[in-house]
Amino acid sequence: MSLGSPLKRVDAEAKVTGHARYTDDHQMHGMRYAKYVRSPLAHAYVTAIDTYAALALPGVEAVFTYQDVPELRFPTAGHAWSLEPAKRDVADRQLLTQHVRHYGDGVAIVVARDALTAERAAALVEVVYQELPVIATAQGALAPDAPLIHPEGNTLKKSEISANQPKEAISSADFQLSAHFQTPVIQHCHMEGVTCFAYMEQPDHIVIVSSTQIPQIVRRTVAQALGMPWSNIRVIKPYIGGGFGNKQDVLEEPMAAFLTQKMGGIPVKVELSREECFFASRTRHAFSIDAELGLNHDGILTGYQLNVLSNTGAYASHGHSIASAGANKISYLYPRSAFGYSALTHYSNYPAAGAMRGYGAPQVAFALECLLDDAAEKLSLDAVDVRLLNAARSGDINPVNHKKIYSAGLVECLEKGRELFEWNARKAACKNQTGDLRRGVGVACFSYGSNTYPVGVEIAGARMLLNQDGTVNLQIGATEIGQGSDTVFAQMAAETLGIPFEHIRVISTQDTDITAYDPGAFASRQSYVAAPAVMQAASELRSKILAHAELISHQPQWGLTLLNGNVVMAAQPEMVLMSVAEVSMHAYYHQEIGAQLLAEISHKTTTNPPAFGCTFVDLSVDIPLCKVTINKIINLHDSGRILNPQLAEGQVHGGMGMGIGWALFEEMIIDEKTGVVRNPNLLDYKFPTIMDLPDLDCAFVETYEPQSAYGHKALGEPPIISPAPAIRNAIRMATGVSINTLPITPKTLFAEFVQAGLIRE
């Protein structure tokens, strides 16, 4: 069995030996380098620009300003196109701008023979700005006299969800609780930065090589940005060193394409520095949430209402999708409770926020799981018990989209976690504490969808080609970005074909001119939505192999099957008739019969089951030092059938690490008055390293999702969601202080502890 085994990643050796080639490993003859001229002001209008000195610098080949770019606005969100104009992303961006909307917004760009010259020349471009008032918050953006960041207004979108009359449900409960929550602006900090280059291979054909999660969407968007037919753009995605949603945005590809077009087709590279990644790519949305719930004495959550203000920064990017998706994804968690949700996404003069692992769910779950925990505590209910009582169970109906939940392992996750974590014993040890060092335990839950349907169209493709030696090349539209999808696709193909896992060769590069269509890596969708395509293609190829085996052997194919790379008798599988390699050689090279055996499937998915899970954490708080030490943390996941336990663990560990970072460390410090980003680098932006993290434990509850090709559900994003509220809840248990603002840094703790009278200022 290939599925379910902890098989080694197909790209493991290529990556550890350095054979894997990333975007920056690709060189081209005559490549030119581009560097932006960026505004030092967060809100301004350019009144004059002088490129003379920059152009005079030896090695500089061109300078383009906002005056030179197409008068076309384009969207950048990594969403598949929609046939309905109202569902399309907001097109609010040009390649360069005269109206500066955030610190570091690009007003001009220099192309030179080397990157250093380009950078020096960029500093020589003289720009005169007319300063405008900076908008940092919802209050600022929505004020009646607020200056407009975009002509359409500062409100990007509003939406409301209501299921089972939440207002009434809450007020009818035994107990009501409300609170305000605030989450920070953070950055993805993927190991490989934002980088791409473009060149032309025909006068009307632009090729872009990019570190992107979404090559097909990049293709479409570049065409929109340059006003060309979509098929004039070709996007190639080589190996990629992480994206976490930042590369689910169209970032520098339109600029690279524009520049090569302007420069006659020579290759032009646009690579952002780490600093630029912070303020000129995308961030996670800061949410400001007013939350309210009703809880009965018996622990029944009658209903909850969350009102979100989402700060999307200077450009829409994914904009309101994040706020609305966060609610959708979490709506599976307590499906028998009434649920109200309102959200407003507004522009500000902050760097543009976009997609990031979890896509709104971490923020929403933080508010819900903290408030529920506080309410349970007030009613002296056990935090696990109250969740067990309200948690989704198989057969429940999602109150928002009315879809039936077939597989729900959340109860089992909580029960298994309670046992593995020794919740009761640990909780008992936290009672009646005094002294400076106090211990607490916390728990939090989440639910998360397995793709974007029905909001987005879910389509995936797989192509298989049988090699002469019996191995199979698997080409897949879905993009491997480090998460391990190529490996599980190889496992799926091996399983359905009946050949060894080692005989599957995955083509890891996507090329939009060639590879079957798939919108890309996001929404934890890949293994779910590509599986039916892989399964169908493998079934078709398997049938072709058996049909050709019949031509050779004259044994009816219905009595044959494939096992471990051989054609065997179905009724007696130890009886090997011939190898798949022999079938393949005959099919390729017989003079008259046969052909190359291959299969390709493009498939749309119209189901979207939720994954579930929870985090248990045990931590100590040193109150005078305002220091949190995690003693133990464990994530439990119901992601359906686990396709590869080793890779699944890797995803969980990575997500937990990011979740802890969001809870305790990370924050982009942006000056509210000026919009200047104060810590755009990995020295001043505190990102947890291996030294900052405890041992990360995880366990799985394997359900089998019947809507899924191989029984599995989402796993990529979920692990990031529940650590933060679990940690915050444990801190409350330890200290009695409910901290509703992330990150819970020593500085935050100090302020909260002073306010709570635990320490003096």
Place this chain on the structure above:
Amino acid sequence: MSLGSPLKRVDAEAKVTGHARYTDDHQMHGMRYAKYVRSPLAHAYVTAIDTYAALALPGVEAVFTYQDVPELRFPTAGHAWSLEPAKRDVADRQLLTQHVRHYGDGVAIVVARDALTAERAAALVEVVYQELPVIATAQGALAPDAPLIHPEGNTLKKSEISANQPKEAISSADFQLSAHFQTPVIQHCHMEGVTCFAYMEQPDHIVIVSSTQIPQIVRRTVAQALGMPWSNIRVIKPYIGGGFGNKQDVLEEPMAAFLTQKMGGIPVKVELSREECFFASRTRHAFSIDAELGLNHDGILTGYQLNVLSNTGAYASHGHSIASAGANKISYLYPRSAFGYSALTHYSNYPAAGAMRGYGAPQVAFALECLLDDAAEKLSLDAVDVRLLNAARSGDINPVNHKKIYSAGLVECLEKGRELFEWNARKAACKNQTGDLRRGVGVACFSYGSNTYPVGVEIAGARMLLNQDGTVNLQIGATEIGQGSDTVFAQMAAETLGIPFEHIRVISTQDTDITAYDPGAFASRQSYVAAPAVMQAASELRSKILAHAELISHQPQWGLTLLNGNVVMAAQPEMVLMSVAEVSMHAYYHQEIGAQLLAEISHKTTTNPPAFGCTFVDLSVDIPLCKVTINKIINLHDSGRILNPQLAEGQVHGGMGMGIGWALFEEMIIDEKTGVVRNPNLLDYKFPTIMDLPDLDCAFVETYEPQSAYGHKALGEPPIISPAPAIRNAIRMATGVSINTLPITPKTLFAEFVQAGLIRE
């Protein structure tokens, strides 16, 4: 109508603007360069080799000698694999050799940081040779005491063909004639030299980028040379600047693959200089032919016998296939005459001969068409009449393979040519000439197959993918090498799909990991064998488009058709229902129905109809100056339906130019005693330039071949065949001297004219 129109090449703009990227345009980070240590002796044994000084040169990274290469022998011929071991090519080559078999044979190779250093280091490798006797000719090779060039003996292979008892047919004729013919060693002189580089993208996966006609065969052969599974090798063919059969051999790819493997996967480039191309790639076989025929007074060719000695040089390469294919290809020409053919291919210490445009047919046709012409003259028969009498006609059966000839336009070619050329008038003007300047006219015919079936397996693949904007990406296994195949495939696809030619985007790069299998560009096979795959894939895609149009429109698909990129009513084609782009957008982006529309076909061809044609030439011979001036030359071709008249003309012009070069100019001068190549460069090797060539006329007789997907037959190689015998026949008419040795240079003419008493020494 797309087919039959003189449409612009799909790669025209990319090539003239410099956007098209060839192998040498690809750079890779850290690329290393390799240069051979080559033997100055043509036959020798290395007794000692010292690499110390070479390794000590700064910048040199490695030196490998014959002691370091795998103990594996591999073939290099560009033939599809055969399931029958006896039909496989001779594996007589290692990567480097201790037994030097030709001038410039490689005994060691240097890898350095730049090509110049590698070259300097190669000169520092000290080699001690034990000299062996040099074998230049069949006589030398077949002598009983001849030293063995390969352990299996100096005879590579012998074969015989006999149809309708040629011996009896010849002796029963009214008149018999015999003669000996000799053709030279020449080189292809493609504009882009032999070049490739290799690197590894996984520890077991070697990627080779090469200027090759046969990426799939390179893949297999490199695997054989390195003892690896075939699927471990990946070959990518970018744009390519001509091959003419030289790149139908596996040349430097195994070496590049070996070197990158040895160097841990870093890119290593092996690029031959023009000099090395001459003696270390491949040449055209020199044939030594004894020919005999029987002709009746009424002009009936009763039979002919050709006995060929083919000199394949130091290594087999295509070896005996050339001699046997030459006979097969020409056997359609006079199918009602008895035909005998024997051939022996032998090794020598000449550079290895391989495939070259015409593949043995030019040599065989030269002997036959010259001898027939001489015989006709002896019997006072008109050269055109005698050919018309014996020429293949529709319904004839090929005497060798017993296949029926469905389309035969040879009679029409001769008749049309006689009229266009004004044969009778020109011929009359050549009577009773005296003086130094004499004029002659000549004619010669050929036949040629449209692929390699049934000798080789004929398989081709095509994949089509409908883009969102209604354009179609066409991926094709067949390799564009300059001949224009990509353009005719686009025409075929447009025709069958019912969309404009401009809407077809051909992926010109073949990648053996991805592209549908096709053995490559040779045997004038591409447009013939790939056409059924293109036609079927287009039909399938068309059906899918119409089926989806029904989903949108609820009009039954059977009442719809595609015209000019639109879905129209079949019964009223002016009535446009929607565009293909609209269908495509709906299929991609509807939330529930549809999918990406695509189709892929792998197809085997089991028919092989012959193309026919002839050359008419009018020339003047200045006897004292031994100078030939062509006054007029015209080729006439029956290649079935002409798919693109402009490209067809281009093929004919190119072939005629090469044919004239072979007739009058080109010869590799190899010292028979030492085996040294005296003129391995384009200064001393006389290749005709535009200044040496007359206006090249051509005309087509369009037949419709019913075995062909679009009615067409071979055209790539045929134009090279008949110019040489036509020129030689015209010289005989002008001077009375039958010159049976090519090339007919002033030097040859001088010797012949002296011997004939026309001039004095």
